[in-house]
Amino acid sequence: MRRIPVAGPWITDKEIQYVTDAVTNAWYANANMYHERFERAFAEYVGAKFAIALPTCTSALHLSLLGMGIKEGDEVIVPDATWIATSAPISYVGATPVFADIDPQSWCLSAESFEACITPRTKAVIPVDLYGGMPDMDAIRALAQRHNIFIIEDAAEALGAEYKGRRAGSFGDTGVFSFHGSKTVTTGEGGMLVTDREDLYRRIQVLRDHGRQPGDRMFWNTEVAYKYKMSSMQAALGLAQLERIEELIQRKREQFAWYQTELAGVDGLTLNKEPHDVRNTYWMVTLVMDQKYGLNKTQLMEGLGKQGIDTRPFFHPLSSIPAYEDSEQAHLARQRNKVVYGLSPYAINLPSALRLTREDIKNVCDCLKDILRHGEN
Numbered sequence: 001m002r003r004i005p006v007a008g009p010w011i012t013d014k015e016i017q018y019v020t021d022a023v024t025n026a027w028y029a030n031a032n033m034y035h036e037r038f039e040r041a042f043a044e045y046v047g048a049k050f051a052i053a054l055p056t057c058t059s060a061l062h063l064s065l066l067g068m069g070i071k072e073g074d075e076v077i078v079p080d081a082t083w084i085a086t087s088a089p090i091s092y093v094g095a096t097p098v099f100a101d102i103d104p105q106s107w108c109l110s111a112e113s114f115e116a117c118i119t120p121r122t123k124a125v126i127p128v129d130l131y132g133g134m135p136d137m138d139a140i141r142a143l144a145q146r147h148n149i150f151i152i153e154d155a156a157e158a159l160g161a162e163y164k165g166r167r168a169g170s171f172g173d174t175g176v177f178s179f180h181g182s183k184t185v186t187t188g189e190g191g192m193l194v195t196d197r198e199d200l201y202r203r204i205q206v207l208r209d210h211g212r213q214p215g216d217r218m219f220w221n222t223e224v225a226y227k228y229k230m231s232s233m234q235a236a237l238g239l240a241q242l243e244r245i246e247e248l249i250q251r252k253r254e255q256f257a258w259y260q261t262e263l264a265g266v267d268g269l270t271l272n273k274e275p276h277d278v279r280n281t282y283w284m285v286t287l288v289m290d291q292k293y294g295l296n297k298t299q300l301m302e303g304l305g306k307q308g309i310d311t312r313p314f315f316h317p318l319s320s321i322p323a324y325e326d327s328e329q330a331h332l333a334r335q336r337n338k339v340v341y342g343l344s345p346y347a348i349n350l351p352s353a354l355r356l357t358r359e360d361i362k363n364v365c366d367c368l369k370d371i372l373r374h375g376e377n
């Protein structure tokens with residue numbers, strides 16, 4: 001039986017041509033030709049002054065924190081519902097992650113909870129544009145400005161999303177993106193950091209290349225730093241995908257509309273929201289089930305899995321997973337974060353691979369409706 005995948009890219013001849021050209025020609029004096037084109041096109045698309053291509057989004061988060069000088073004793077606020085890549089780099093620099101609750105509509109960082117988590121030690125906040133949606137950026141930015149807190153916008157899942165006409169990734173001191181194989185634009189593995197701040201751009205260029213100044217030919221390291229670079233084959237793939245970005249986003253939006261149509265009229269289901277001032281790019285179509293169905297996310301995933309349909313759980317609260325559960329901050333978060341704890345056990349990501357057809361999505365929805373009617377078996 002063919003399984004319906006939860007995520008996956010849309011690769012065309014254009015991508016194959018660009019990568020073939022890179023592997024053939026992007027060497028010697030041309031070694032950076034695709035990086036330069038990809039970074040320039042990306043910065044322009046997002047609406048930022050500078051972009052730096054990196055091996056992952058995790059490294060972009062790490063470099064953002066390093067560039068801002070965040071260190072042991074500092075606190076950084078993250079939403080409790082996100083992938084651990086948002087918070088792990090906070091520990092890499094010796095600082096402490098603080099887990100704030102999410103907003104019940106956007107599922108992104110709640111501005112109210114962010115405010116409640118601020119202490120004199122808070123140095124940065126990392127709002128996450130979850131599943132292609134956007135948080136209340138005006139409120140988050142106003143709070144960050146008032147308390148002198150850096151913003152690192154984690155737009156890993158939201159390339160092309162918009163808030164009040166402005167693109168995801170352009171709201172912070174830095175914005176970070178992922179091109180992991182599951183993402184709307186992929187380079188296999190890869191990431192990008194964008195910023196308008198020339199000081200951060202210059203500092204991060206040194207930090208990501210073993211403490212060398214850009215253009216250094218004497219292998220002269222001014223400090224011990226990191227090696228975070230993307231290959232030219234990946235940059236070529238990323239450029240080809242970026243040149244197709246509107247087509248890729250349109251497909252995502254179309255798939256979401258198919259789900260909406262198929263599930264219309266089923267009581268007690270909530271899908272991703274798109275408020276009037278947001279353009280959601282629906283990286284993952286996400287379903288929250290009413291508790292009246294008597295099913296949790298594990299049971300729903302198992303039921304769909306038996307029908308050949310792959311899904312993912314809505315992010316478990318970071319404060320609930322073994323990596324953090326014993327920390328003092330996780331203990332506080334478990335008492336405070338009512339929204340994420342009320343929602344996460346009953347929510348899953350539905351298949352959102354770019355190559356899924358209308359028929360695939362109808363099949364997923366038919367199975368889903370059947371399970372909701374009759375229970376898991």
Ligand SMILES: Cc1ncc(COP(=O)(O)O)c(C=O)c1O
Pocket residue numbers: 055056057058059082083085086128154156157177178179180189190191
């Ligand atoms: C919200 C979020 N942040 C960060 C990352 C990390 O991205 P990468 O795997 O490219 O390091 C991901 C990737 O899955 C993500 O979903």
